[in-house]
Amino acid sequence: MTAPVLEVTDLVKYFPVQRGLLRRTVAQVKAVDGVTFSVAPGETLCLVGESGCGKSTVARLILRLVEPTSGSIRLGGVDVTNLTASEMVPHRRRAQMVFQDPYASLNPKLRAGDIVAEPLENYAPMGRAERDAAVAAVLEKVGLRAEMMRRYPFEFSGGQRQRLGIARALALRPDLIVADEPVSALDVSVQAQVLNLLMDLQEEFGLAYLFVSHDLGVVEHIGHRIAVMYLGRIAEIGPKDDVVTGPLHPYTKALISAAPVPDPRLKRERLVIEGDVPSPVNPPPGCRFHTRCPFAIPRCREEEPALREVAPGRHVACHLVAG
Amino acid sequence: MSGLETAPAATAAPILEVSDLRTHFFTRDGVTRAVDGVSFTVAPGETLGIVGESGCGKSVTALSVLRLLPPRLSRIVGGSVRFEGQELLALDEPAMRRIRGNRIAMIFQEPMTSLNPVLTIGDQIAEAVTIHQGKNRAEAMRHAAEMLRLVRIPDAAKRTGDYPHQFSGGMRQRVMIAMALSCSPRLLIADEPTTALDVTVQAQILKLMVELKQATDAAVMLITHDLGVIAETCQRVIVMYAGQVVEQAEVVELFDAPLHPYTRGLMASIPRIGGGRKRRLAEIPGIVPDLRKPIAGCPFAPRCPMARARCRTEPPPLIEHRLGHLAACWYAGEAA
Numbered sequence: 001m002t003a004p005v006l007e008v009t010d011l012v013k014y015f016p017v018q019r020g021l022l023r024r025t026v027a028q029v030k031a032v033d034g035v036t037f038s039v040a041p042g043e044t045l046c047l048v049g050e051s052g053c054g055k056s057t058v059a060r061l062i063l064r065l066v067e068p069t070s071g072s073i074r075l076g077g078v079d080v081t082n083l084t085a086s087e088m089v090p091h092r093r094r095a096q097m098v099f100q101d102p103y104a105s106l107n108p109k110l111r112a113g114d115i116v117a118e119p120l121e122n123y124a125p126m127g128r129a130e131r132d133a134a135v136a137a138v139l140e141k142v143g144l145r146a147e148m149m150r151r152y153p154f155e156f157s158g159g160q161r162q163r164l165g166i167a168r169a170l171a172l173r174p175d176l177i178v179a180d181e182p183v184s185a186l187d188v189s190v191q192a193q194v195l196n197l198l199m200d201l202q203e204e205f206g207l208a209y210l211f212v213s214h215d216l217g218v219v220e221h222i223g224h225r226i227a228v229m230y231l232g233r234i235a236e237i238g239p240k241d242d243v244v245t246g247p248l249h250p251y252t253k254a255l256i257s258a259a260p261v262p263d264p265r266l267k268r269e270r271l272v273i274e275g276d277v278p279s280p281v282n283p284p285p286g287c288r289f290h291t292r293c294p295f296a297i298p299r300c301r302e303e304e305p306a307l308r309e310v311a312p313g314r315h316v317a318c319h320l321v322a323g
Numbered sequence: 324m325s326g327l328e329t330a331p332a333a334t335a336a337p338i339l340e341v342s343d344l345r346t347h348f349f350t351r352d353g354v355t356r357a358v359d360g361v362s363f364t365v366a367p368g369e370t371l372g373i374v375g376e377s378g379c380g381k382s383v384t385a386l387s388v389l390r391l392l393p394p395r396l397s398r399i400v401g402g403s404v405r406f407e408g409q410e411l412l413a414l415d416e417p418a419m420r421r422i423r424g425n426r427i428a429m430i431f432q433e434p435m436t437s438l439n440p441v442l443t444i445g446d447q448i449a450e451a452v453t454i455h456q457g458k459n460r461a462e463a464m465r466h467a468a469e470m471l472r473l474v475r476i477p478d479a480a481k482r483t484g485d486y487p488h489q490f491s492g493g494m495r496q497r498v499m500i501a502m503a504l505s506c507s508p509r510l511l512i513a514d515e516p517t518t519a520l521d522v523t524v525q526a527q528i529l530k531l532m533v534e535l536k537q538a539t540d541a542a543v544m545l546i547t548h549d550l551g552v553i554a555e556t557c558q559r560v561i562v563m564y565a566g567q568v569v570e571q572a573e574v575v576e577l578f579d580a581p582l583h584p585y586t587r588g589l590m591a592s593i594p595r596i597g598g599g600r601k602r603r604l605a606e607i608p609g610i611v612p613d614l615r616k617p618i619a620g621c622p623f624a625p626r627c628p629m630a631r632a633r634c635r636t637e638p639p640p641l642i643e644h645r646l647g648h649l650a651a652c653w654y655a656g657e658a659a
Contacts, residue, residue: 260551
C-alpha cells in the first residue's frame with residue numbers, strides 16, 4: 001500500500017453565528033463534525049451529499065482556504081494543519097483546486113495565458129518564451145489551442161472556461177486535485193467532455209482527485225471510492241460499485257433511489273424519505289439521520305453511531321448494519 | 324413510480340396548440356432568435372415534457388405562451404398560441420390576466436425568489452382565488468389552508484400566517500405548487516420545478532406532482548434539462564435545440580429509438596447509475612450556435628457526427644418518421 005496523498009483525521013469545522021452589537025457568538029454551525037478519510041495516489045474519492053452536508057467545506061479545509069476548528073490534514077505524509085502561510089507554500093503545489101463556477105472563478109481582467117501562468121510564476125520566475133511554451137503545453141493537455149492564451153475569459157464558453165480552470169490546477173503538476181462540483185454548472189453534453197478530460201488527465205499524470213458532487217450518476221462514473229456525507233459526517237464510505245449497487249446506510253439507499261433514471265420503462269419501488277435536511281446548527285442527537293430515517297429504532301435517537309468497518313474497505317455509520 | 328401516463332386519446336382536441344411560434348430578443352448586440360418556429364400541442368390531461376440544454380428556448384417558449392416576457396426587450400414576432408380554442412396572442416392585457424393564474428398557471432424554478440418575502444404564505448395563495456373567483460378574505464384563507472394541506476404541509480391552517488423565510492426550499496416549492504393549483508387550472512406550466520432542490524427533496528416534489536396531476540387532471544407542460552425527470556413523469560416529449568423542435572415522440576418511443584443525432588448524443592452523454600467507470604461518455608463536440616447569427620441549414624450540423632453537405636445548406640423540416648414520432652433531420656434514424 002502506497003502512502004496516501006491526502007489523509008484527513010477527525011476534521012471539524014464550526015462556523016460561529018454572531019449576533020448583536022458585540023458580535024457575540026450565539027451558536028455554531030457544525031459544517032464538518034468529525035470526518036476521517038484518505039486518498040491514495042492516482043485514486044478518485046468522491047464526496048457526495050446534499051446541500052449543507054459539509055462536502056464543500058471539507059474541500060476548502062484541505063487547501064486551508066478555511067481554517068479547521070480541530071483535526072488534522074496531511075498532504076503527502078506531511079501534517080499541514082498548523083503550518084503558517086509561508087510554510088504552506090511548498091505544499092500548496094501538491095494540491096490544487098478546481099471550482100464549481102467557471103464564470104466566477106476566473107479573473108475577467110486577465111488573459112487565459114496569465115491565468116494559467118500565475119501558479120507557475122509563483123514558484124519559478126521565468127522568461128516570456130519559456131512561460132508561453134509552458135502555458136501552451138498545459139492548454140493543449142486540456143484540449144484548448146495555444147493561441148487561445150491571448151483571449152479573455154468572456155471569449156470562452158462555459159465548458160472551455162472549466163478547461164481553463166483545470167489547466168490552472170494542472171500547471172504545477174500536483175499530486176492531488178480537489179474539484180468542488182466541477183461539472184454541475186455545465187450542460188450534460190459539455191459535462192461529458194469535462195468528465196472525459198478529467199479521467200484522461202488522471203491516466204496520463206497519475207493524479208488523485210477528491211471530487212465533490214451532489215450527482216450520483218457523475219460520481220459513479222468518475223469515482224473509485226465514494227464517501228456519502230450527511231450533516232457534517234460521513235454516513236458511508238467504500239468502493240464505488242459496492243456503495244452504488246449495495247448501499248448499506250439508509251441515507252445512501254434513499255439518495256440512490258431518489259435519483260431520476262433516464263429510462264421510462266423502469267418501474268421501481270422508491271424509497272422516498274420525508275422532510276428536509278435539519279439545520280447543522282442543532283443537528284439531531286443520536287444518529288443525525290434518524291429524523292428522516294424510515295428504519296430508525298429508539299437507540300438511533302440516543303446514541304450516535306460510529307463509522308465502523310463492516311467489510312474490507314467498507315465503513316458505515318448505522319446501528320442497523322450488522323458486521 | 325407509475326407516472327402520469329394514463330394517456331388520453333390522442334385524438335381529443337388539444338387544450339394548447341402552438342404553431343410556428345417565433346420569439347426574438349432585441350439587444351444592442353443584435354437580434355437573438357430565441358424561439359424560431361416552434362410548433363406543438365398539449366392534449367387535455369396530458370403531461371408534455373420539453374427538454375433541452377441552456378439557451379435552447381424551452382423557457383422562452385413557456386413564457387411566450389403566458390406572454391410574460393419583458394416587452395421592451397423581446398417580441399413574439401410570429402406564430403400562434405391557441406388555448407382552449409382561443410388565440411392568446413390576440414388578447415389584450417386585461418384578458419390575458421384573466422387567464423394567467425386561473426386557467427393556465429405556472430411554477431417557476433427558483434422557489435426562493437418567486438415568493439414575495441413580505442407577504443404571508445396564506446395571502447399569496449389567497450391572492451389568485453380572490454382575484455379570479457371573487458372569494459372574500461375569510462373564504463380565500465380557508466381555501467389557502469386547504470391548498471397547503473393538499474401539498475402536504477403539516478399544520479396547514481397555522482402555517483398560512485408564516486412568511487416564506489420560515490419555510491425550507493422544498494416546502495417553498497410545495498407552496499408554489501399550492502399557489503399554482505389554487506384556481507384549478509386546466510394547464511400547468513412547470514419550468515424546471517425541481518432543479519434548485521436536493522435530490523431527496525426532488526423525489527418528494529415529483530411524487531407530489533404526479534399525485535396531484537392524477538387528482539386534478541390538469542394538463543402539464545414540464546420544462547427540464549434532465550432526461551431522468553422526463554422519463555419518470557412525462558407521456559410525450561419534445562426535444563429543443565437552438566430555438567427549434569428537433570424531435571417529438573411518446574416518452575418510451577423516444578428513449579427506445581431516438582431519431583435525431585442530438586437526442587442520441589444527449590442520451591449517450593449522461594453518466595447513469597449502474598453505468599460503470601470504464602465506459603467513456605459520449606461527447607457532443609463543440610458548443611451551441613450563436614442565435615444572433617443566421618443559421619443556414621440544420622442548427623445541429625456543426626456538432627453532428629452524421630452531417631453531410633445538405634445539412635449545412637438546407638434546414639430539415641420536422642416530419643413524422645413513425646407514428647407520432649417526428650424528427651427534424653435529413654438522415655433521421657440512420658446509424659452514425
